[in-house]
Amino acid sequence: MEIDYINGPRTDKIFGMSKYQMEIFKRIDGVEWNFIEYDSLLKIMESKYSSIFSSKPKNEEESLGMFPALDKTESFSQSKIFKGMIDTAWKTCMYIDTYRYRQTVKKSIKKDNVKHLTYQELAYLLKYVEMDKTIVTCHDIIPWAYDNDRSKLWKDIMTGLRNADRIITISEFSKNELVKYLNYPADRIHIVKDAVDHDVYYKKRDKTLLQRFNIPLEGKFVLYVGSETPRQNLDLLLKAFARLKKRVPDVKLLKIGDPQSFGAREKLLSMIRDLGLEKDVIFVGYVAEEDLPKWYNASDLLVYPCRYAGFGLPPLEAMACGTPVITANTTSLPEVVGDAGVMVDPDDDATLEDEMYKILTDESLREELMKKGLERVQLFQWDDAAKETLRVYEEVDSI
Incomplete structure (x- = not known):
């Protein structure tokens, strides 16, 4: 069995969703992988202009909690005009990225492979790219359910989630949210919970x-x-x-x-x-x-x-x-x-x-x-999560 591993932009940071995928991926044996990733224009821009766009502390003193007094006049970087410019630039890069990745995925998927879209924001691909044997890992639908985001992108994401053959999610709560907002069949949603690597995270109290x-x-x-x-x-x-x-x-x-x-x-x-x-x-x-x-x-x-x-x-x-x-x-x-x-x-x-x-x-x-x-x-064991993910692969491969 071969998996088209549709993993989105390359990143060197490990947290949240990327940690989940990394921990499960490295524990699955017996499959071949066709990685489909890309270099995100949005990430490139954020990296190149981080000193302008970042909200990180400006110096070592700030990072230690020693903050300067607030200026009484609003700086340009804090103004509504600047924030509007950044928002427009961010959305432009995002839409360019989604179009570029659609083309990459079209060229790279293989007909008989199971297609695994590794987090929910990639589900928009299922509206624009014809695929079968599809799985989407959906950690949550926070922008839709909590932030009331009804942008075109999130409408496309919700449509794509409905088109998936199976959805993997990480909790009973998230499963219930998917049933509620998507009217998606509960028996096609598999819960594969987050976990911890007990060889890395263990008690060693030390300050x-x-x-x-x-x-x-x-x-x-x-x-x-x-x-x-x-x-x-x-x-x-x-x-x-x-x-x-x-x-x-x-x-x-x-x-x-x-x-x-x-x-x-x-x-x-x-x-x-x-x-x-x-x-x-x-x-x-x-x-x-x-x-x-x-x-x-x-x-x-x-x-x-x-x-x-x-x-x-x-x-x-x-x-x-x-x-x-x-x-x-x-x-x-x-x-x-x-x-x-x-x-x-x-x-x-x-x-x-x-x-x-x-x-x-x-x-x-x-x-x-x-x-x-x-x-x-x-x-909560990553080995259990990997075994359950493999079972979902085998189920979809038999469709």
């Missing part, structure tokens, strides 16, 4: 990594791993953290991950200044896969207050490292955490503050959550 950032090892550390898009609900975390500081003065918040949303970093920095947390929030940026477990192990607590998640990998990775978890009680997150973590209303910063305080100050509670988390993560 010495923080010395690389000149961070004093004394005190407590709350960790957040993820983007800065509005649904991630960092507003709630910052409000709760500001209240927590009054009760636990030596606590710091570590923030890992790129913004992944234009203008998000500026809004976040502004809120940090307003709350007086300039010296207490530490921006780490993108962290390579091999270093990420060290940050989990160096932290006393992970908080993941996301309002809408197709799965929620950071809580799982944190539990694998023995780090207690607080997350939102919404969407897929209860499926991931079960009774091994603390779940809170994503609108209740007072309760979030109380739960953070309890975990940071109650050693027995922290040990209990650590034990439950380490047991819970054993249910």
Whole structure:
């Protein structure tokens, strides 16, 4: 059996969807692969002009939480005109990329192969390229279901998902969303859950990594791993953290991950200044896969207050490292955490503050959550995910 592995743009960063595909791919044996990828114009432009378009901190001081005062006058890079220009340029590159990739896929697929489109945004191809034996991995439909995105691209993506012979998704919640918004047959949706590599993510509690950032090892550390898009609900975390500081003065918040949303970093920095947390929030940026477990192990607590998640990998990775978890009680997150973590209303910063305080100050509670988390993560194995994916390949190959 040969798979047309329709994997989209090449990337050297590993997170979220790319991590999922990488972990499963390297564990599947007995198939041949026809990789169909391309060099994204959008990624090239973002890389070339990152100093202009990025919302990353401008210097080392900002990355350590020491922020300059806000200018009273709006800079051009923060203006609506500039943001409109960037939005137009981004959309232009995106549509050029989608057209280019359509042509690449048409030329590269093989008639008898199973075609695996490895994440949902590639589903638009099934509207424009004639294919059979098709599988789409759909982690979520957040833009459609949560952001109410009714752009042409997302209409094409939803049409393409309906055209797929099978859909792989990562949670019961995401499966239910696909049935709800697509009216797609539930028996053609296969759940292949996210997991962790237990040879990489394991308990090794050690804070010495923080010395690389000149961070004093004394005190407590709350960790957040993820983007800065509005649904991630960092507003709630910052409000709760500001209240927590009054009760636990030596606590710091570590923030890992790129913004992944234009203008998000500026809004976040502004809120940090307003709350007086300039010296207490530490921006780490993108962290390579091999270093990420060290940050989990160096932290006393992970908080993941996301309002809408197709799965929620950071809580799982944190539990694998023995780090207690607080997350939102919404969407897929209860499926991931079960009774091994603390779940809170994503609108209740007072309760979030109380739960953070309890975990940071109650050693027995922290040990209990650590034990439950380490047991819970054993249910999530990449080998199981690979076997289930192979079964879907074999099912579609027999169509």
